[in-house]
Amino acid sequence: LVVNEFCERFSYYGMKALLTLYFLTYLGWDPDLSTAIYHAFSSLCYFTPILGAIIADSWLGKFKTIIYLSVVYVIGHVVKSVGAIPTVGNKDVHIALSMLGLILIALGTGGIKPCVAAFGGDQFEEEHVSERQKFFSIFYMSINAGSLLSTIITPILRSDVQCFGDDCYALAFGVPAILMIVALVVFIAGSSLYKRNPPQGNILLQVCNCIGFAIKNRVNRHKYDPPRKHWLDWAEDKYSKRLIQEIKMVLRVLLLYIPLPMFWALFDQQGSRWTLQATRMNMAFMLNALLILVFVPIFDLGIYPLIGLCRVNITPLRKMATGMIFAALAFGAATLVEINVMKTVVVPAPAGSCLLQVYNLAENDVTVKVPDTSLFPHPIPNLQDPPQYEMIPLGAPGKQIKVEVTHNGTTSTCDLLFKEEEAYSLIIYKNTSAYAHICLFFCCRLKLNRFLNTQPEAINITVGKAEFSVEPGYSITPNQTVDRGVYADVSCSTQSRTCSDLNLGLLDFGASYTFILKQEKDKIEAHKMIDVNASDVHITWQIPQYALMTAGEVMFSITGLEFSYSQAPANMKSVLQAGWLLTVAFGNVIVLIVAEGAGLEQWKEFLLFMGLLLAVCIIFSVMAHFYTYVDPDQLQKMHREDLYKEDDDEDDEKYDKKMKNNDIHLKKAEKTTKL
DSSP: OHHHHHHHHHHHHHHHHTHHHIIIIISOOOHHHHHHHHHHHHHHHHHTHHHHHHHIIIIIHHHHHHHHHHHHHHHHHHHHHHHTOTTSSOHHHHHHHHHHHHHHHHHHHHHHHHHHHHHHHHTSOTTOHHHHHHHHHHHHHHHHHHHHHHHHHHHHHHHHSEETTEEOHHHHHHHHHHHHHHHHHHHHHTGGGOOOOOOOSSHHHHHHHHHHHHHHHHHTOOTTSOOOSSGGGGGTTTSOHHHHHHHHHHHHHHHHHTTTHHHHHHHGGGGTHHHHHHHTSBSOOOOHHHHHHHHHHHIIIIIHHHHHHTTOOOOHHHHHHHHHHHHHHHHHHHHHHHHHHHTTSOOOOOTTEEEEEEEEOSSSOEEEEOTTSOOOOSOBOTTOOOOSOEEEEOSSSEEEEEEEEEETTEEEEEEEEEETTOEEEEEEEEETTTTEEEEEEEEEOTTOEEEEEOSSSOEEEEETTEEEEEOTTTEEOOOBOOOSEEESSEEEEOSSOEEEEEOOEEEOTTOEEEEEEEEETTEEEEEEEEEEOOOOSBGGGGHHHHHHHHHHHIIIIIHHHHHHHHTSOGGGHHHHHHHHHHHHHHHHHHHHHHHHHTOOOHHHHHHHHHHHHHHHHHHHHHHHHTOOOOOHHHHHHHHHHHHHHHHHHHHHHHHHHHHHHHHHHHHHHHHHHHO
């Protein structure tokens, strides 16, 4: 089971590690839409466990449910991989296949989620409490071991292996599909070793019917009916006391689950907002999975035993509340990092505005005037690297603006259409044949690289693994990303000659460049324009937030997983596991709502999440204080007592019936005697 979980998690997290970047770079979506789709997928993965729990507990049992839905899981991975092949259809086909694949993956991974953990717990008897706790810790470590390796390997497959002339997303998504097949084979291989509990019937339907019957009886109760201790006791007329008691247990735990989605709202942003934050920093690596492998044994073998020696009673719910605090502190650290990162990058234009920079390729200085603004007050020298983007207020989604350009005393007008929230480059050069000033106008994508060709011939340039083909006559290439490095001797070629000494210098992490290709002294020179400065905030500044979040995860998630199993009746363990996973789904829904609706700056959004989680932690702590822990042995004992009582009641009924018959026979005998 542990090996199966390792392979399945490698499959899931390997695919998910690339998802945000896949949306951004391959499908061309913006960061907010990419974040929204990412969390919508994550949410769906945690809504489907309810379906898996119903199928397992009511119909197929956990073993068969895991096998059948794993097949669906594999099909989803294959479809997702095919959708990442550039030659398969157009962009609409890629989007359709990607979404279909993600839906199948969500159905597969979500359907088996409550079954695998509960199936593992089923292998232990109720008296093996400590062994079961160790299993859940090892089980959770296997999850993060698979996550760690996959988040290292699949990005390498994407970037270092080239296929179809670009990053190989098809291979990077295909390897997780292979690992999912391995997970299925490993699980089936151990089928003879498992302890399999048969499905208990449609327990969820029973629970719903019992609750509905209790509510109906309570609403329609007669004033002379005796009072009941609990509102569910009104179902005693139809349902057994054991079922009612089990439902009480489940409802008490589900009530505690209400505040938990807020933790997952913060936790799952490691794969979206924190990843996007890392792309604007110097270097990038994955920390959470690695830290989990370190923190789990430290907490299990070190911190928890030490706290026990201090005679501090740290209950599961107290651990979970402490985990919430650590997660909130992690977002406090992320806020500080975000504030420093924002100082080094170009802030995107807000709604109703756009950004503009000017390249002067004319021979002398030029003056640029944008109506109703004081922008560009000084002449712009030839080939000057623009110091920054200037913000132009539009007051509308789009606006036509006549920009005046003055060169050597002659003024020309460029009639340009600006759209809100875009960044533009205005390139000015002199058309020697017509003696006019020409305005080239390009919409930019920040943090990418491009070439502008001033030559009469097309130029082909290879920068690392990226290939640029620049058409003649002041054409500009599409934006592409390249690996960080020093490119002092870049090869280039035209139809008439080959040049091999194009010096681009250092292309740093997080920066964006435009290279102006000009003929100088019988050779082509590349003039570097820095559109966006390189980030000087190193990725190591994310370590504190990851460390705090991982500590919170160890205390919250592992504890909550075992708590959900231990507090569940034997025939409702998958249902309660699904309820636990539903908290993750609703957490992602919260992120969806905030990401799409709040419209806050990123650091303010982080601060908002931190405050919300701290408030929720206080509510959860109060609820936990009044929670009474359930001993499963006590429930079994109560069940046995119910059975004995039912037997006694049955004996009493038989005795009463026998005595009643005796009375009838005696009366008949008396009548006979009188006659």
